[in-house]
Structure formats: C-alpha cells, structure tokens
Amino acid sequence: MSDVVSDKPYHFVPPYHGRWWPKFFQACLPSYLGRAWGITHVECRGLDRLRGSIAAGHGVLLAPNHPRGADPFVIGWLSRAVGQPFFCMASWHLFMDGGLQAWALRRMGAFSIFREGMDRTAVNTAIEILVAAERPLVIFPEGTVSRANDRLNPLMEGTALIARSAAKRRAKTSPPGEVLIHPVALRYRYRGDVRRAIEPVLEEIERRLTWRTQPDAAPLNRIEKIADALLGLKELEYMGQPQQAGLGERQTRLIEHILQPLEAEWVKGEASGHVVARVKRVRGAILPGLIKGDLDDNEIARRWRQLGDCTLAQQLGWYPPGYLNADSPSDRILETVERFEEDLSGHVRTHRPFSVLIDVGEPIAVAAERDRHAATDPLLESIEHGLKAMLERPAGETTAQEQNLVTA
Numbered sequence: 330m331s332d333v334v335s336d337k338p339y340h341f342v343p344p345y346h347g348r349w350w351p352k353f354f355q356a357c358l359p360s361y362l363g364r365a366w367g368i369t370h371v372e373c374r375g376l377d378r379l380r381g382s383i384a385a386g387h388g389v390l391l392a393p394n395h396p397r398g399a400d401p402f403v404i405g406w407l408s409r410a411v412g413q414p415f416f417c418m419a420s421w422h423l424f425m426d427g428g429l430q431a432w433a434l435r436r437m438g439a440f441s442i443f444r445e446g447m448d449r450t451a452v453n454t455a456i457e458i459l460v461a462a463e464r465p466l467v468i469f470p471e472g473t474v475s476r477a478n479d480r481l482n483p484l485m486e487g488t489a490l491i492a493r494s495a496a497k498r499r500a501k502t503s504p505p506g507e508v509l510i511h512p513v514a515l516r517y518r519y520r521g522d523v524r525r526a527i528e529p530v531l532e533e534i535e536r537r538l539t540w541r542t543q544p545d546a547a548p549l550n551r552i553e554k555i556a557d558a559l560l561g562l563k564e565l566e567y568m569g570q571p572q573q574a575g576l577g578e579r580q581t582r583l584i585e586h587i588l589q590p591l592e593a594e595w596v597k598g599e600a601s602g603h604v605v606a607r608v609k610r611v612r613g614a615i616l617p618g619l620i621k622g623d624l625d626d627n628e629i630a631r632r633w634r635q636l637g638d639c640t641l642a643q644q645l646g647w648y649p650p651g652y653l654n655a656d657s658p659s660d661r662i663l664e665t666v667e668r669f670e671e672d673l674s675g676h677v678r679t680h681r682p683f684s685v686l687i688d689v690g691e692p693i694a695v696a697a698e699r700d701r702h703a704a705t706d707p708l709l710e711s712i713e714h715g716l717k718a719m720l721e722r723p724a725g726e727t728t729a730q731e732q733n734l735v736t737a
Contacts, residue, residue, distance in 0.1 A: 338620055341450045342424045342431070342441035344416050344458070350436035351414035358405055366399040367681030370520075373410045375689030379465070380411055382509050382692050388459035388466075388499055390492050390695075391415065392712050393513040394720065395469040396478045396664075398677075399685075400515055404467055405437060407513070407687050416458050417467040418442045418451065438464075444472070445612045452491060459495035459508050470712060472605055473643075476664050476671075478517050479720050480649055481713060483603040489699075489708040497697040512690035512712050514719035520682045523659040524548055527666040530678070531555070534669055548662055549653060555669065556648070563641065577650030587642045591635055604646030608639045615639075644672050690715040 362368040382389050393404060401417060408415045419439040424431040442451040458466045468491065470484040492508055499506035519526070531551050532542045538558055543551055553576075560579055561571035568586055572579045588607055592600050595614035600607060615632050618624055624632070647668060653661055663680065671677045693711045700707050 337425065339421060339441075339443045339448075341443075341448070341454075342421070342435055342439075344438060344440040344454065345435045346463070347436070348414060351408070351438055354433065354437050355405060355409040355414075358402065358409060362399065362402060362406070363681070365679065366397075366402070367679045367683045368399060368403070368517075368685055369682040370684035371403070371406050371687065372684070373407060373687045373689070376410055378692060379407075379511055379689045382511065383411065383413055383465065386462055386506065387692075388462045388495055388506065388508040390459060390488070390495075390508065390510045391465050391467045391513050391689075392470050392488060392510055392716070393467065393515055394481055394716055395471045395474050396476060396515060397517060398474055400469065400474070401439070401467075403515060403685055403687065404513070407689070408438075408465075410687075413464055414438050415465045415467050416440065416455075416463075418455055418469075420444050420473075445609065445616050452487070452494075455491045456495045456498070459492065460498045460502075460506075462499075462506065470709070472609070476647060476668055477649065477652070478660050478664060479658075480652070481716050481720060482605065484709045484713055485606070486706065486709065488712070489706050492695045492708065493697060493699060496695040500697050508695040509692040510695060510708075510712060511692055512715035512719065514686075514688040514690065514716055516686040516688065516720065517660065518684050518686075519660055519663050519680060520684055521680065523663050526680045527663060530666050530670050534673065537673070549655065552653065552662065552665055552669075559669070559673075563645075580645050580648060580650065584642050584645050587638050591638065604643055608643045611639055612636060688719045690719055 362371070379389070379391075391404070391407075393400060397403075401419065404415065404417065415438050417437075417439045419434060419441060421441040421443050423434055423439070424441050440451065440454055442448050455466055455468065458464075468488050470488040471482045472485040475482050492510055496508040499508055527548060528544065531548070532544070534555055535542045535551075538555070556576060560576065560583070564571045564579065564583055567583060572582060574582070584604060588604075588611070589598075589600065591611045592598055592607065596610050599610060615635055619629065619632055648665070653665055667677045693708070693715065695708060
C-alpha cells in the first residue's frame with residue numbers, strides 16, 4: 330500500500346463547477362480505463378433510479394464501495410451514462426503533486442478532504458453541494474481502497490453526518506427538499522487467465538524471499554506459503570519470533586501488538602472500531618506536531634516510525650481471515666496477489682481484460698435527525714445493507730427494474 334501520509338500543511342482544493350471539462354474527460358474515459366486500468370467492458374444497472382432522483386431535484390449522495398484505485402474513474406462512467414457531472418470527495422494526497430493529476434481531478438469534479446483530521450471546510454462544502462442539489466455528490470464511505478471485490482468494510486461515520494446535516498437544511502427550504510442516498514455497488518471481474526496473470530508476481534516474490542520458484546505448485550498453496558513467510562518476517566521484527574497459530578489469529582495479534590502502544594500514547598487507549606478507524610485516530614494525533622514543524626530531529630524520526638507502524642497495521646487489516654479457500658472465486662486470488670505486490674513494492678501492475686458492473690441501488694431517504702435510541706447509526710446500516718445485498722447477488726442476476734443497461 331502506498332504511503333499517503335504527509336507532513337505538508339494542508340490546503341483545501343475546492344470543487345470546479347464548470348461543465349466543459351467534465352464532458353471532455355468523460356469522452357476520454359473508455360480509452361483511459363482500458364489503457365490505465367485494463368477495463369474493457371462496463372455495464373450499468375439501475376440508471377433510471379438515479380435519473381429519477383436527479384430529475385426530482387433531490388440532493389443526491391452516491392455511496393459506492395471502494396475495491397480498487399480505478400473506482401473514481403469508473404464512477405465517472407456512471408456520470409457519463411446519466412449525462413450529469415458529479416462532485417467527488419477525494420483524499421488530499423491525490424492533489425499533492427500539483428501536476429497534471431491534481432489539475433485533471435479538480436476539473437472532473439473532485440475536491441479535497443484531509444483524512445487524518447476533521448476537515449470542516451471539506452465537510453461544509455459537501456453539505457452545501459447536497460443542499461444546492463446542483464449535481465450528485467460521491468463519497469466512498471469505506472474511507473480508503475479495500476481491494477476486496479465482494480466484501481464490505483465498516484463504513485465511516487462522516488458520510489451519515491454530511492447527509493443528515495444537508496437534510497436538516499433542505500427541510501427548511503421553501504418548498505422543502507430531500508436528500509437521498511443511492512448505494513452503488515462496484516463489481517470487477519477479471520476476464521483473462523488468472524493463473525497466467527499472477528505467475529510473474531508470485532515468481533518475483535519467491536525470488537525476493539530467496540526461494541526457488543514453484544510454477545508447478547497450486548496457486549493457493551503458493552499464496553498461503555508466501556503469506557506465512559511475510560507475516561513471520563514481521564512477527565520476527567516486531568515480536569522477536571514467529572508466532573505459533575493460524576494465519577488469522579497471528580494477524581490479529583500482530584495488529585494489536587503494533588496499535589495498542591500507539592493508542593495508549595496518543596489517544597488515551599481508545600481502540601474501538603475497524604483497523605482503518607483506529608489508524609485514522611492515531612495518525613490524527615501524531616501529525617499536527619510534524620506539520621507544525623517545531624520538533625527536534627529525534628522526535629521527527631520517532632513519529633515517522635510510528636506512522637510507518639500505522640501503515641503496516643492497516644495493511645495487515647486488508648487481508649480478511651478466511652478470504653481465500655478452495656471454493657473462492659478466482660478474482661479473490663488475483664486480489665490477494667495484487668495486495669502482496671502493492672504492499673511490497675508500492676505499485677500494482679495492470680492486468681487486462683477487466684469488466685466492471687456498476688449497480689445503482691434504491692434511494693434511501695435521509696432523515697434530518699438520528700434516532701438516538703438506536704445502538705448503531707440507522708443510516709449507515711441502511712447504506713451497508715444496500716451495498717451488501719448488491720455485492721452478494723450473482724453478477725448475472727437482474728430484477729425487472731434493472732433492465733436499463735449501458736455497455737462499453
């Protein structure tokens with residue numbers, strides 16, 4: 330996983346409201362998706378649901394799952410299909426190089442969010458977009474790329490906060506308006522030979538481990554052996570010796586061994602939530618001093634080591650226990666090998682051809698107030714339920730209301 334943490338002062342990047350550049354980039358999408366991401370076929374379902382919400386003048390929030398780095402551009406295809414540009418909340422690190430990517434992202438409708446703290450400007454901008462209902466807003470509620478095609482990670486609370494705040498304001502307009510959330514399920518499928526695609530990556534990792542390559546071994550066995558070795562190396566580094574237990578238990582132990590001391594130092598021992606939420610809290614406490622720039626060299630180096638530990642804990646959390654077994658779809662094998670490659674090298678080679686299904690779910694009306702008697706946020710539960718139902722449905726299964734397809 331590429332490190333996206335920076336000690337540079339944060340500067341908000343506002344959204345671009347023009348329409349010419351979004352149309353230009355939409356026209357370039359088919360060739361770009363194929364060249365950069367290996368995506369050669371796109372199918373959209375449920376377009377009439379989204380078109381109806383837009384035509385009715387509602388504030389529309391799109392909440393997609395986030396399995397791949399290509400997702401914002403795939404959502405651009407949905408924008409192209411409904412003939413309406415979107416705004417999209419994007420991590421600030423994507424704008425940091427100040428080059429062509431930052432320039433293009435903003436003109437496609439993206440604006441920045443500082444993920445390691447409370448970015449009130451970004452939150453207020455998102456609320457204003459939904460209140461004005463100028464165009465739909467895209468927020469990835471998982472918060473970061475999961476690289477899990479058919480699994481959903483816990484959703485971050487900010488999505489519900491933004492939607493409810495906007496609903497409260499729209500309810501006071503004349504005439505009163507609504508805010509609707511459409512869950513959007515993104516399902517990728519590799520259409521090539523998975524074994525041939527992963528072979529060069531597995532060979533490269535095996536050589537890196539000083540092993541002989543094992544081209545005749547079953548891919549699942551090779552993956553499990555590599556996972557055991559890589560986890561053992563980190564256990565040796567952090568815990569003094571490899572641990573004796575199943576991979577899932579060892580993974581959990583190492584995450585706790587890394588995060589608990591950091592949480593004790595920086596966030597008063599707060600350890601609730603998924604690994605992503607825990608890492609976000611710790612990073613949010615460590616970074617302000619680095620950004621301020623008044624620390625001595627030893628403390629700067631110590632904090633960067635701690636941020637590196639946070640990155641490792643989050644990397645470990647992206648390998649769901651039980652994700653791979655003899656009955657797993659082949660795409661999970663490819664995803665796992667891609668995780669290995671990204672975590673070891675910081676990049677992932679492009680495999681092709683991929684197809685992607687964009688499934689727009691039923692709209693969820695947002696209430697202005699949260700039910701305080703509910704143990705968990707009902708709005709997040711509704712989004713999660715909608716996404717999981719679409720992700721669990723076989724890709725070839727459609728309902729009578731979902732026959733409106735756009736294919737490329």
